[in-house]
Amino acid sequence: MILKAEDIYRELMSPKDINDPLVITPMLDLEGLKNSGSASVDMRLGCWFLTFRQSRIGVFDIYEEHTDIPSEAKLTQSHYVPFGKEFVVHPKSFVLGVTLEWIRLPSDKAAYVIGRSSWGRHGLIIATATGVHPGFTGCITLELSNVGEVPIIVKPGTTICQLFIHEVHAGDPTKIDRSSFFGRRKPTLGTIELDQIARKLSTGLT
Amino acid sequence: MDITIGHARKRIAAIRAEIERLKQSEFPYTHPLDALDLLDNMFEHQQAVLEKVSPTAPANVIFNACSTSVYLLFVYVPILGFILRSTNVRNAFESYAPLLRLARSILGPKTKLIISSEWAYSPHVYQAITDLPDFVLIGLPAPESANPLLIPLAGHELGHAVWKAESYSTKFGKQIEDGILKEITNIRWKEYEVVFPQVKKEHYLNNDILAGTIWITAYTWALRQVEEIFCDFFGVRLFSEAYLHAFEYLMAPGFPGERSVLYPNMERRVLHLMEAAKELAVTIEPGFASRFKEEDEPREYATKLLVSTADTVSSTLVPDLIKQVLDIASSRMIPQRNAGNVEEIRAGFTKIIPTAKDFRVTDILNAGWRCYLNADLWNNYQQIQAENRDRVLKDLMLKSLEVSEAYERSR
Numbered sequence: 001m002i003l004k005a006e007d008i009y010r011e012l013m014s015p016k017d018i019n020d021p022l023v024i025t026p027m028l029d030l031e032g033l034k035n036s037g038s039a040s041v042d043m044r045l046g047c048w049f050l051t052f053r054q055s056r057i058g059v060f061d062i063y064e065e066h067t068d069i070p071s072e073a074k075l076t077q078s079h080y081v082p083f084g085k086e087f088v089v090h091p092k093s094f095v096l097g098v099t100l101e102w103i104r105l106p107s108d109k110a111a112y113v114i115g116r117s118s119w120g121r122h123g124l125i126i127a128t129a130t131g132v133h134p135g136f137t138g139c140i141t142l143e144l145s146n147v148g149e150v151p152i153i154v155k156p157g158t159t160i161c162q163l164f165i166h167e168v169h170a171g172d173p174t175k176i177d178r179s180s181f182f183g184r185r186k187p188t189l190g191t192i193e194l195d196q197i198a199r200k201l202s203t204g205l206t
Numbered sequence: 207m208d209i210t211i212g213h214a215r216k217r218i219a220a221i222r223a224e225i226e227r228l229k230q231s232e233f234p235y236t237h238p239l240d241a242l243d244l245l246d247n248m249f250e251h252q253q254a255v256l257e258k259v260s261p262t263a264p265a266n267v268i269f270n271a272c273s274t275s276v277y278l279l280f281v282y283v284p285i286l287g288f289i290l291r292s293t294n295v296r297n298a299f300e301s302y303a304p305l306l307r308l309a310r311s312i313l314g315p316k317t318k319l320i321i322s323s324e325w326a327y328s329p330h331v332y333q334a335i336t337d338l339p340d341f342v343l344i345g346l347p348a349p350e351s352a353n354p355l356l357i358p359l360a361g362h363e364l365g366h367a368v369w370k371a372e373s374y375s376t377k378f379g380k381q382i383e384d385g386i387l388k389e390i391t392n393i394r395w396k397e398y399e400v401v402f403p404q405v406k407k408e409h410y411l412n413n414d415i416l417a418g419t420i421w422i423t424a425y426t427w428a429l430r431q432v433e434e435i436f437c438d439f440f441g442v443r444l445f446s447e448a449y450l451h452a453f454e455y456l457m458a459p460g461f462p463g464e465r466s467v468l469y470p471n472m473e474r475r476v477l478h479l480m481e482a483a484k485e486l487a488v489t490i491e492p493g494f495a496s497r498f499k500e501e502d503e504p505r506e507y508a509t510k511l512l513v514s515t516a517d518t519v520s521s522t523l524v525p526d527l528i529k530q531v532l533d534i535a536s537s538r539m540i541p542q543r544n545a546g547n548v549e550e551i552r553a554g555f556t557k558i559i560p561t562a563k564d565f566r567v568t569d570i571l572n573a574g575w576r577c578y579l580n581a582d583l584w585n586n587y588q589q590i591q592a593e594n595r596d597r598v599l600k601d602l603m604l605k606s607l608e609v610s611e612a613y614e615r616s617r
Contacts, residue, residue, distance in 0.1 A: 019557070021557075021559075023559050023562070025559065025560055025561065025562040025609055026562070026609045026612045026613055026616075027562070028612060028613070028616045046608075047299075047300075047608065078295040079232065079295070080234045080295055080299045081234065082234050082235065082299065082302070082303070083303075083611065083612070083615055085234065100608075100612065102559070102560050102605055102609070104557070104558065104559055135589065137558045137559070138601075139605070157612065157616075182589045182590065182594075182598070183558055183589070183590065183594070183597075183598035183601060183602070184598075184601055185601040185602075185604060185605040185608075186601075
């Protein structure tokens with residue numbers, strides 16, 4: 001079941017379990033959330049961005065066992081854009097951003113991040129239904145891509161995507177995803193790790 | 207001599223070109239750019255001076271113009287490096303707005319701030335930069351410039367800016383001078399007579415030039431010590447317990463070798479800090495003093511005597527300095543950390559949640575330190591591995607500063 005905005009408001013104001021609350025901070029327009037009538041909560045753009053340093057790597061290949069996978073610092077460059085300043089997303093470029101809001105999901109909630117269609121229609125695609133698991137806490141990394149024809153200016157604090165929060169039924173509440181994105185304020189690439197099956201399937205016949 | 211003027215012209219042209227390149231860097235805030243403009247104006251003026259000097263001018267004219275250029279380069283090249291490092295994304299950028307607000311509440315609305323990192327000596331503040339009026343430059347240690355737990359040390363650096371702005375050197379100068387002369391003539395005369403036999407007691411009493419060459423050294427050291435003690439007290443007033451923790455983190459157990467004469471020795475400095483903390487109702491951790499070691503005193507006897515005199519006089523001013531800090535904090539309505547707020551923020555941090563309203567920077571830093579010192583923090587969170595503990599705490603603290611700023615700006 002997807003929570004309506006007024007349910008989210010209620011959860012934020014008086015959590016069912018104070019030791020395992022739903023948290024979204026900063027929540028700069030609580031009244032707006034309460035009265036929106038939607039089934040999501042708007043997320044704003046944060047101040048940190050990651051761009052890619054194309055010239056520092058030949059190819060990104062996780063399949064070669066003896067190849068060192070380049071670190072995030074080698075692959076990307078961080079940018080801090082304070083409130084009031086702008087960041088330009090150029091056509092055909094791909095950058096990582098982050099939500100201004102720090103989210104904490106209780107063990108009985110999960111969420112999806114969806115781009116706002118108003119931005120999408122202008123060419124700015126934000127994430128592709130990023131799943132956020134129960135127990136997650138931190139800012140959510142956003143994938144920003146300008147598929148349009150003109151550069152797009154974005155500023156921290158702008159509502160850029162929306163969070164759909166779902167109830168999660170059953171399961172052991174102590175079993176939670178040990179995400180590597182846990183407790184971060186900056187966007188991050190994370191690591192792609194091949195499991196044993198993928199490793200076997202990706203090996204050719206000899 | 208004409209080759210020297212040529213070198214000077216090229217060096218000034220090079221520094222101006224470098225400033226132009228620096229301006230293209232990615233500065234999140236505008237104050238470093240304002241500083242670059244001011245420095246460029248200053249070097250432009252020096253360039254004009256050099257252009258006016260004919261290669262056939264008298265040697266002393268060429269010498270003066272060239273040595274001024276060398277001096278300006280000596281002073282300002284490190285500052286340009288500092289400004290460049292203010293662009294580094296490893297800095298704690300989220301602390302900029304709250305610290306600027308704090309600095310302006312203390313030093314006035316024209317205050318400009320540059321936060322950067324220091325490689326050579328840290329924490330450090332560049333004092334009395336004539337060509338950068340209204341600027342406060344705060345540098346945290348380069349390897350930890352993103353560590354919010356060290357932000358309280360900015361309190362000490364802001365203290366230097368207050369000391370200069372309020373002309374406290376003048377205010378305390380006479381007291382220090384009287385104290386030094388009294389100490390020499392009344393208390394330590396027998397020692398001074400032995401170490402400096404050429405100077406008689408009446409020379410000190412009449413304050414003549416022969417005595418001046420001796421006591422002025424102790425005076426200068428005492429004045430610098432008093433300034434440093436004031437800055438420590440100012441840091442305690444601004445950031446309470448968090449200042450003591452950050453001070454200990456950076457300074458304990460002390461440096462090896464001989465003490466600096468410009469600071470009280472570490473043992474005394476810590477005792478002064480504790481005295482101020484007591485007066486300011488700041489809690490001192492058990493064993494705080496014992497974590498600092500005694501520093502070596504100078505071996506050379508004259509230096510030892512002079513610094514000991516300076517130590518005694520600077521110590522006598524401790525109550526006055528505490529009062530001065532209290533007065534200035536009260537007149538500028540500088541908030542003190544609020545125990546209730548600290549506890550509320552700390553409780554959030556233990557659930558891995560940043561603040562949910564606009565708390566003051568001092569409350570956030572104190573809550574962060576309380577969590578840092580809790581060895582059992584997040585033991586029940588399987589998602590946080592031991593090696594990530596500090597990173598998550600720092601992210602929570604910096605995010606809290608940003609959240610507070612967002613609330614402040616969206617009012």
